[in-house]
Amino acid sequence: MMKEISLEGKTALVTGGASGIGYAIASEMIDAGAEVVIVGRRADKLQEATEKLGDRCRWYQFDVTHVDEYDQLLNQVDEKSPVDILVNNAGINIKKDFFDFRAEEFDRIVETQAKAPFMLSQAVAERMKERKSGNIIFISSLATILGMHEIQAYTVCKSGVKGLARSLARDLGPYGIRVNSLNPGFVYTDMLEKTNLKTPERLKEIEEKTPLKGFTQAKDLGMAAVFLASDAARFITGIDLVVDGGISSSFLI
Template identity: 40%
Template sequence: MKFDEAFSLRGEIALITGGGTGIGLAMARAMHGAGAKVVLVGRREAELQAAVASLGGGAHAFTHDVTDFAGAAGLVERVTRDVGPVTCLVNNAGIHLKKPAVDTTPEEFQAVLNTHVVGAHALTRAVAPGMMARGHGSILFTGSMASIFGIPLVIAYTAAKSAMVGLVKGYSTELAGHGVRVNCIAPGWIATEMSRRALDGDPARKAKIFGRTPMGDMGEPEDIGWAAVYLASPAAKFVTGVTLPVDGGVSVGF
């Protein structure tokens, strides 16, 4: 296999949840650049359309709330009809909750799990049968450092991202024999608009993050995008069930 073929996504159709902004859009941009058609999924129509316009031809938008579990199959059917069969699913949509663990209500805890875990499972089980029938597919999850080490004030998020790693392990063993690979990317601290807003007002937290990151800086959204391209590409055809930290060394640093 030639180099340009190994990392090409030509002929692939990638459905990316939470694809309108931030890391989701960065993954969409990288996959689109590698030759894939990309389908951006989210709740906000205007945001999605702006993202599609920035990407150009081969990009599509579908509004859907991942917590509409019963609607997952219908979304996949619409995408298949209007764009083509989904060959790569990126479970990226998520919500955040910053709150002390003892103050986090069961209802709040469940809401975070519903988005990150149950919503991802609903979409995965909706696309998997088609991938299995075709003998080809890649499913990616956006994980977190919170599944690798403890981070205070995000107990529901930590539980959700840890459960996501379990989904990756379980799905990868069930689907590997059908030509479908399942992997996870665990971003470190990435310089998105959201993270910039949070850290610009909290210099102590910013210093702590930089201090424990061996590379001494935050990553860029495109760092996650290109990792997603690799894991979805033929170059990673023998890679499944892994969680890949893209974190500047923070998960192994001191």
């Protein structure tokens, strides 16, 4: 299976790849032999991440909400090698009371968390289908399984991309393109800290109520993404792979 799990000769495009889950996915894909392109809005973060990730990583400063610039980005990437693997990871969140949510805030989350992965996947898949191969991974959320407090707009989007993965698996399968979503458990990233985990008591509660105890590590998501992108998962498409230590299967949350 070592040969099948390898991503040697593959190029992966990871949005939001400079930090958190995106960085971990980029790191593990490089470790599996892939060339990785990371994109994001902050050049300083991208450059810092690329220096850590090494020679098989390159970066482009890019806002995924700029839909009309996708072809320009992909043309730049394709100059070296076409995208074999797309990881739709970039995202934002706003945590607030449902009754206080404003329309413009909802639109901002939808633009990044739903519209961008939909349209970028379309742009990348258009090129993949010519080669009759490719792999698209969406990042979903436990919010699609569990009712979570004050993240309704985020939940709408993450539920949407989870369903989109299933739909695209059906439509893109005939072109040799596999599509799956990856569902993280509670990963202690900067975004999670800002939106969900504001007290030590809450941290302890999650650790204790997770059947395998503790938090999902970003590396766990990176390794799962490598599996989904590799030939080891060659006959897997349309699934939502949950990596959460069992917390979504527990009544104790």
